[in-house]
Amino acid sequence: MSSISLADLQYMSRETLAQKISSSSDQALPADTAVVDVRDSDHIGGHIRGSTWVPSSSLDYKVPSLVRELRDKEVVVFHCALSQQRGPSAALRYLREKERLDPGKVEVREEGEGVEKSGEGGTGEKGEGKAQRVYVLKGGFTEWQEKFGEDEKLTEGYQKDVWEFGS
Secondary structure, X not given: OOOOOHHHOEEEOHHHHHHHHHXXXXXXXXXXXXXXXXXXHHHOOOEEOOOEEOOHHHHHHHHHHHHHHOOOOOEXXXXXXXXXXXXXXXXXXHHHHHHHHOOOOEEEEEXXXXXXXXXXXXXXXXXXXXXXXXXXXXXXXXXXXXXXXXXXXXXXXXXXXXXXXXX
C-alpha cells in the first residue's frame, strides 16, 4: 500500500500558474508543465489555456497512460472546479500510480515549514532522475476564472455568463 496521502499534496496558487503561462513566449503552457483539468460536465464555460481535460469519471482507466504521457514534465498541476475533492483525489491517484509503476522513484517529503509537502518522482525513463513536482491548483477553476477568466492569454473558451449565473 502506498504511503502517499492527501496530506502530502502541495498546492499552487492561481497567480503562480498564471506567471508560468505568461512567461512562455508562445502564450501556451511551458514545455515542462502540464495542467490536468478533471472536471466532468462542469468543464463547460472555459478552461486554462493548454490544459488537458481528463474527466474524473474516466480517471480509473486513464491514470496509467497519463503517468506515461506526462513523464517528461517537471510540473503537473491538477484541478477541478474548487480543487477540494476531484483535483486532490486525481493528484493522489497520479502519485500513487507513479509509485506503483516505478517503485523507489517517488518521494514525498517536507517542503518549507512542513505545512505543504510535495510529491516528487523521477521520470522513470533511462534513469534521468528528473524530479516531477505534482500540485493541486488552489481554489480550482472557480478561483482561476474570477481573476483570469477574461484573459485570453490564460483562459480558453471562457463564457462569462456561465460563471456569473447565481453569483
